[in-house]
Amino acid sequence: xxxxxxxxxxxxxxxxxxxxxxxxxxxxxxxxxxxxxxxxxxxxxxxxxxxxxxxxxxxxxxxxxxxxxxxxxxxxxxxxxxxxxxxxxxxxxxxxxxxxxxxxxxxxxxxxxxxxxxxxxxxxxxxxxxxxxxxxxxxxxxxxxxxxxxxxxxxxxxxxxxxxxxxxxxxxxxxxxxxxxxxxxxxxxxxxxxxxxxxxxxxxxxxxxxxxxxxxxxxxxxxxxxxxxxxxxxxxxxxxxxxxxxxxxxxxxxxxxxxxxxxxxxxxxxxxxxxxxxxxxxxxxxx
Numbered sequence: 316x317x318x319x320x321x322x323x324x325x326x327x328x329x330x331x332x333x334x335x336x337x338x339x340x341x342x343x344x345x346x347x348x349x350x351x352x353x354x355x356x357x358x359x360x361x362x363x364x365x366x367x368x369x370x371x372x373x374x375x376x377x378x379x380x381x382x383x384x385x386x387x388x389x390x391x392x393x394x395x396x397x398x399x400x401x402x403x404x405x406x407x408x409x410x411x412x413x414x415x416x417x418x419x420x421x422x423x424x425x426x427x428x429x430x431x432x433x434x435x436x437x438x439x440x441x442x443x444x445x446x447x448x449x450x451x452x453x454x455x456x457x458x459x460x461x462x463x464x465x466x467x468x469x470x471x472x473x474x475x476x477x478x479x480x481x482x483x484x485x486x487x488x489x490x491x492x493x494x495x496x497x498x499x500x501x502x503x504x505x506x507x508x509x510x511x512x513x514x515x516x517x518x519x520x521x522x523x524x525x526x527x528x529x530x531x532x533x534x535x536x537x538x539x540x541x542x543x544x545x546x547x548x549x550x551x552x553x554x555x556x557x558x559x560x561x562x563x564x565x566x567x568x569x570x571x572x573x574x575x576x577x578x579x580x581x582x583x584x585x586x587x588x589x590x591x592x593x594x595x596x597x598x599x600x601x602x
Contacts, residue, residue, distance in 0.1 A: 346579065352572035359566035375573040379557050383577065386553040389468065390537035393475035397483045397532050398525065400476070405487035405524075406517070409494075420488065427481050435545045438474055439465065442546065466548030474542035479535055483528040490524025491517070530589050534582050554578055 353371055357363035376383065408419045426434065441448055442464045452458040464470050494517060502512040518525075540555030547553075554574060562571035 346576075349572045349576050349579075352568050353576050355569045357569075363568060371569050372573050372576065375570050376577050379554065379574060382552050382554045382557050383574075383581075385551070386537050386555065386578075387581070389472055389475060389543075389551075389553060390533050390539075393472045393479065393536050394483075394529055394532045396472070396476045397479050398529060401480055401483040401487055401528070402525075405484050405491055409488055409491035416492075420485075423484055424481055427478075431478060432541060432545075434478065435474055435541055438470075438477065439545050442470055442473075465546060466551065468547075468551055470546040471543050471551045471553075474546045475536045475539060478539075478542065479532040482531040482535060486524040486528040486531065487521065488524075490521040490527075494520045526589060530586065533585070537582065538578060 351365060352363070354365060354367050354369065355363040356366045356368055356371070404423065408416055408423075412419050440446055443449065444453075444463045444465070449458065449462065449464065453460055453462070464473075498520070499512055499516055502516045507515065538555050540553055540559050543551050543553040543556050544559075558571045558574050558578075561567040561574070
């Protein structure tokens with residue numbers, strides 16, 4: 316009997332052991348490795364050695380704090396825009412899609428079967444000064460000849476928003492689809508209009524999907540570097556571009572690792588705040 320009681324107490328931990336092992340192998344160990352590289356000193360020619368110089372972490376964030384703040388700014392703005400654009404789409408599919416819901420979701424996802432880089436390059440051609448959009452508007456004298464979009468924050472944020480739409484639409488759709496329609500009808504029976512029922516019933520019940528989508532898109536966009544590299548310019552560099560350049564071009568592994576550690580730590584803090592405020596159970600349900 317004592318053994319049986321001990322087995323029951325250990326059962327939850329044993330069942331969770333594979334998940335903890337997976338987390339340790341693919342998250343904790345790589346994180347420790349990144350931090351170890353961030354504490355190295357040296358150069359690409361002679362190599363790097365672990366010297367435990369913690370000043371590397373403070374010096375990198377001091378040098379690149381502008382790009383760091385810009386990444387979070389672009390990530391937040393693009394996430395809010397994606398939410399505003401995606402919510403009506405997900406709402407219409409969930410409530411009015413009928414038997415065509417799967418087809419509508421396929422149409423939403425269809426452009427994203429194409430490579431991420433190719434989609435971003437396409438936007439580069441679309442937003443070019445002489446492209447078929449701006450070029451046509453300039454020929455019709457609706458825009459000045461000096462007007463341009465590429466290499467501006469607008470182009471980068473637009474690219475981030477477009478490429479993140481599925482990550483926002485799908486959690487929202489799942490949350491809206493699970494709403495009991497009888498609750499909405501009950502709100503109408505209690506003399507709530509369409510706007511009141513939407514604001515007081517639908518939106519609160521879809522809060523889990525809203526913040527799950529917000530979390531997915533925000534984390535993805537803050538660490539992005541492709542949109543800034545293709546659609547942006549020197550004044551729109553994000554922290555992901557600095558990490559890529561430091562690691563692949565300059566071979567400055569400690570700087571790249573230090574910036575990666577700062578970025579990961581900041582995102583973990585953001586995720587922890589989401590879990591604290593909105594509850595991990597709701598977030599995990601829609602991710």
